[in-house]
Amino acid sequence: MNTKYIDLINQTFDFPQEEFKLEEKQLQFHDIDLMGLVETYGAPLKFTYLPQISNNINKAKGWFAKAIKNNKYKGKYHYCYCTKSSHFKHVLNEALKNDIHIETSSAFDIDIVENLKKEGKITDETFVISNGFKRAQYVTNIARLINNGHKNAIPIIDNYEEIDLLSQEIEGKFNVGIRIASEEEPKFEFYTSRLGIGYKNIVPFYKNQIQNNKKVKLKMLHFFINTGIRDNAYYWNELQKCLKVYTSLRKICPSLDSLNIGGGFPIKNSLAFEFDYEYMVDEIINQIKLACEEEEVPVPNIFTEFGSFTVGESGGAIYEVLYQKQQNDREKWNMINSSFITTLPDTWAINKRFILLPINRWNDTYERVLLGGLTCDSDDYYNSEQHMNAIYLPKYNKEKPLYLGFFNTGAYQETIGGFGGLQHCLIPSPKHVLIDKDDEGNITTSLFSEQQKSEDLLKILGYQN
Template sequence: MNITYRDLIDQTYYFPTEEFTLDNSHLLFHGIPLMELVEKYGSPLKFTYLPKISQNIGLAKKWFAAAMEKHQYHGKYYYCYCTKSSHFRYVLHEALKNDIHIETSSAFDIPIVERLKKEGKIKDDTYVICNGFKRAAYIENIARLINNGQRNCIPIIDNYEELSLLTEEIEDNFKVGIRIASEEEPKFEFYTSRLGIGYKDIVPFYENQIKDNDKVELRMLHFFINTGMRDNAYYWNELSKCLKVYVRLKKICPSLDSLNIGGGFPTKNSLAFEYDYEYMVDEIVNQINLACKEADVPVPHIFTEFGSFTVGESGGAIYQVLYQKQQNDREKWNMIDSSFITTLPDSWAINKRFIMLPINRWNDPYERVLLGGLTCDSDDYYNSQQDMNAIYLPKFHSEKPLYIGFFNTGAYQETIGGYGGLQHCLIPYPKHLLIDRDGEGHLMVTLFREQQESGEYLRILGYGTEGQDSGAQEELGNQQHEYATKEEIHKE
């Protein structure tokens, strides 16, 4: 007897999940009827489910509030969104509904902050944490933001020269933070992060450049490690070293009142994903509390900078399997109607895995396959799931179209993939939908951007368009700040 794809999932995972359910043989994601989207908008297709952004922010705030109450922690918690994960206006608008703050990483972030201030989304007392290695343009933009009244803009000092450059440009007194150059995980190719100032150099740096500078107030110590918040010896050891620096610095610097523990909450990459968020938050708050009590210093306010956790699980991509190629006795290649290199670049660049499930035909028999993209590049493929060294999908049938979805793709993929610009082999970027809910819970679908057209590539490459001189460049793309169309899917 043939076993269906649904049987495979049922015997392998706990299914359905919070995010994924079935309507007969069709997959639903947070109640979104994905096949209806495909039937109306076609494929390939990208979408962003905006309510998931607010949901994850709310969860993190709840976990920190509970931990602080449990441990009688006498400090505040501030949730920051790091904009590098996704700079899109719709992401920032959704995130800023939740009384949060933001973290920037380059000079070009600051005009976005200024635009959001003009729109009333960011206030003068919103924290703007400015990370990254700062050169002239970034310094000038930070100074302009502070000079124009952003009193809680805190540039994080990344190297010894930045403080003097900022002091020259900023008119009045200002606050700063210092980033710790943490030691990298043992398996890394180098020992210490290129970002920040070494553990042993932070106190001397404060004493030599900040302590007697009447214009500068040290308010924050910034700690971040590349692997993120993991329950392992490496993370807890680095946090412990950070706390030793904090308490030592606090004893000689009364103005220091905040500890930024960065980000690193993971996003779900498998139906078998397990991560105890509540435990990690509880233990982090507990460790900070204990270290400060032992040293007899006040506990700091805690800042986090969650990027992928904020926006990652809101995104998805849908492709159609166009054709199957039997290349040898064992390998069947399902060719999709787009490219992994261009639309999910992390799957190619760092071998990142996403949740992958068929959108339809769950009641059909399944087979083991490989997935190939449209580019003429041997690296344009996807060959395994996070929790198994294989991909299983309903059997290919030329007369029964098969659609597949990749989920929790909302962080980094657009910017790394060069959204709106050139794509590898000139594969066009897919149509993009925004999905929200109205006050009655109905799904609201908005077309954010159509699929790229050849004219956009011609203009970027300098060919111009028919009837247009190649030197007369038009504004690229459809910069749709006000979106094209809106409609409802009346489905709970």
């Protein structure tokens, strides 16, 4: 009988996969010995596999290079990393090895940019695309960056007042972009994004505030879809509307030479995940070229802003199953030694699913379970995978520890969870380990942060000086 966990996986998916395989009946992720990681650092722990950041950047750059060549597209391509996905220095250091650019979303982002410039990681030639609703400190920081000589800084205008606010603090001429307020998917509670300026209002806005303004030059139109780049009618329809705005604007604005198709690629969230990235890139380039040819305007340079795609697939979390509670005839709760709310907040906040696999015991029989976190909150649980309506794991055995891995968790979880701060029910943040490769290609590990101690939390709460 095929009753082992490995049998379940083999029957359900193509396995092994590019990043997952078994070695001596234990799971490996990009050739990382995960049980060895647990034996060295303990669990719970989080890890970041830095080489995957460069891998994904170069995959995307390759897709765009191929599409530009195949379509004989005359514009250039620029890859931007959205810092909001993960602001950590080790992430930026790895990403910036690959000749990329930066997208910012708040005032303190500019401080990070200036720090990177001091260290020589970026230069004045690096594009810094500044999105977000801008008020005092953000405007001041953008102005300081431009006034200090960073001419490739492009603030993206989000509302009608921002040009005046920027003009008051920026010395001399500066470039801007305009963000389109795209229409949201039908399932949203509102029709139009709160960010940017409406399709119909962009050309009048340009004529009123930019066309005759000798200080300001429009360089970029920014198109962002909240749900990201998807092969569906909604995405293609919004792209077509965006291209109508671009071609109309380009006819009266010769300085407009760039189109930013922000809104990222999806990342793998299941062993059954399928997405034809190469086709999507080729079709986007093709649609842009066709629209420009039809309206007889030059094609734009293409910018993308990939955050989750850049860093998401580099991250993982490992937990130990502490105990199993049989709450009724059907429901078995495997209790992990951490909290989903605090360490993977997207599972709680937006019902996001990550790849979940056991690290060990793949040759044991399996059972259907629910996963519970340590907090006393009824929402601290994880109950299903996207490919099925339940979780199946090796059977709980008090004498045989079971370790679970959640994968592709590298985007947003630390910032949303409040890294280094208070956690729900004062559950401590786990250790965080950085994983890299040396010049010979050998896996190396280093401890980035220790698990929080009670003193750390008591100090934040005011109980200790």
